[in-house]
Every structure is written in C-alpha cells, then in structure tokens.
Amino acid sequence: METLRKYLNSLPLNEQRAFALRCGTSIGYLRKALSTKPLLDGALCRLLDENSGGMISRADLRPDIWPELTDKAA
Numbered sequence: 001m002e003t004l005r006k007y008l009n010s011l012p013l014n015e016q017r018a019f020a021l022r023c024g025t026s027i028g029y030l031r032k033a034l035s036t037k038p039l040l041d042g043a044l045c046r047l048l049d050e051n052s053g054g055m056i057s058r059a060d061l062r063p064d065i066w067p068e069l070t071d072k073a074a
Contacts, residue, residue: 042065
C-alpha cells in the first residue's frame with residue numbers, strides 16, 4: 001500500500017482523479033483503502049499496476065495472487 005500512497009501523493013489532484021478513473025475507481029475509494037488497508041480486488045491491483053507503468057506493483061499489493069512476481073523481484 002505504501003507504493004500506492006507514494007504514487008498518488010506524487011500526482012496533482014486532477015491527475016489523481018484521472019488515474020483513479022482509468023483504474024475504474026475513485027480517488028475517494030483509493031484514499032479510504034490507504035487508511036483501512038483492505039485486500040484490494042485482484043483486477044483493481046492489475047489496473048493500478050498497468051496504469052502506473054509498474055510503479056504500483058500488483059505483487060506488492062496482493063502477493064497472495066501473484067507469488068511468481070514476488071519471487072522474481074526477490
């Protein structure tokens with residue numbers, strides 16, 4: 001979740017909103033997720049990864065779904 005927080009904080013608010021929309025969610029949901037730390041849906045994790053150019057790693061968000069990506073990073 002820390003990579004998501006850092007990525008969002010690096011963007012101006014209008015770009016945060018556009019990023020969230022490209023991922024099929026809202027900036028409000030992403031901010032709430034940062035504070036409550038739920039397990040994000042795998043599809044959302046994939047979209048966050050793809051739309052951030054890999055800066056938000058799906059393996060970091062859900063290593064239980066993509067253990068092979070976690071193993072490659074190690």
